[in-house]
Amino acid sequence: MSWTKKAWEAGYQIYEQITSMPFNQELIAGTLDKEKFKFYIAQDSLYLAEFSRALSLIAGRAHHTEHVLEFARFAEGAVVVEHALHAGYFQKFGITETLPASPSCQHYTHYLLTKAALAQVEVAMAAVLPCFWIYKEVGDFIYQQQQKENNPYQEWIDTYAGEEFAGIVERAIKICDEVAESCTPAQQQTMTDAFVMATKLEWMFWDSAYRQEQWPL
Numbered sequence: 001m002s003w004t005k006k007a008w009e010a011g012y013q014i015y016e017q018i019t020s021m022p023f024n025q026e027l028i029a030g031t032l033d034k035e036k037f038k039f040y041i042a043q044d045s046l047y048l049a050e051f052s053r054a055l056s057l058i059a060g061r062a063h064h065t066e067h068v069l070e071f072a073r074f075a076e077g078a079v080v081v082e083h084a085l086h087a088g089y090f091q092k093f094g095i096t097e098t099l100p101a102s103p104s105c106q107h108y109t110h111y112l113l114t115k116a117a118l119a120q121v122e123v124a125m126a127a128v129l130p131c132f133w134i135y136k137e138v139g140d141f142i143y144q145q146q147q148k149e150n151n152p153y154q155e156w157i158d159t160y161a162g163e164e165f166a167g168i169v170e171r172a173i174k175i176c177d178e179v180a181e182s183c184t185p186a187q188q189q190t191m192t193d194a195f196v197m198a199t200k201l202e203w204m205f206w207d208s209a210y211r212q213e214q215w216p217l
């Protein structure tokens with residue numbers, strides 16, 4: 001079995017819990033409170049800037065030239081394509097102020113940056129994979145389930161359920177399988193642990209947006 005199949009199985013229960021979260025169920029119905037979505041988009045903008053830095057770090061540490069180039073393209077895509085989506089929502093919902101990163105956003109971005117800078121590069125690649133793969137699966141799930149016309153969150157759904165994003169995710173999965181082949185079983189387990197941890201952090205990010213999480217102090 002390929003490493004990515006094993007990793008997906010290891011994180012599958014968390015993925016299922018993500019699809020049933022109120023944030024995503026209400027996104028499907030188009031009933032999600034705009035304030036919660038605004039909070040999510042503002043935090044996600046902060047997230048994407050750091051995610052792009054993590055991808056750039058991985059690009060610089062990758063062993064194969066093709067992987068260097070792919071991660072550099074992923075880094076560009078996170079800022080150019082996904083940020084464009086956010087810019088549209090910033091305008092649509094009149095988001096002007098820059099908020100500080102929430103505890104969950106900060107925790108997640110620091111986790112990715114730490115792995116990108118300090119972990120074995122294959123583990124760093126595994127840590128960022130849920131950021132691609134979970135979003136694609138959640139995007140597809142929401143797209144298939146959506147019931148409402150004129151969903152205010154349609155652009156978001158279309159981006160993550162779209163073909164362009166699917167192509168990027170396919171490439172990220174392929175690279176992880178390629179690099180996992182040269183890892184020992186113990187290293188592959190460390191990759192899986194990083195994949196599962198990042199999947200949990202995805203759950204926390206959505207949960208924190210729904211609660212509009214604040215710093216206690």
Ligand SMILES: Cc1ncc(CN)c(N)n1
Nearest residue numbers: 044047082131132135205
């Ligand atoms: C928190 C989070 N994770 C992943 C993605 C998709 N790159 C995102 N936009 N935001």
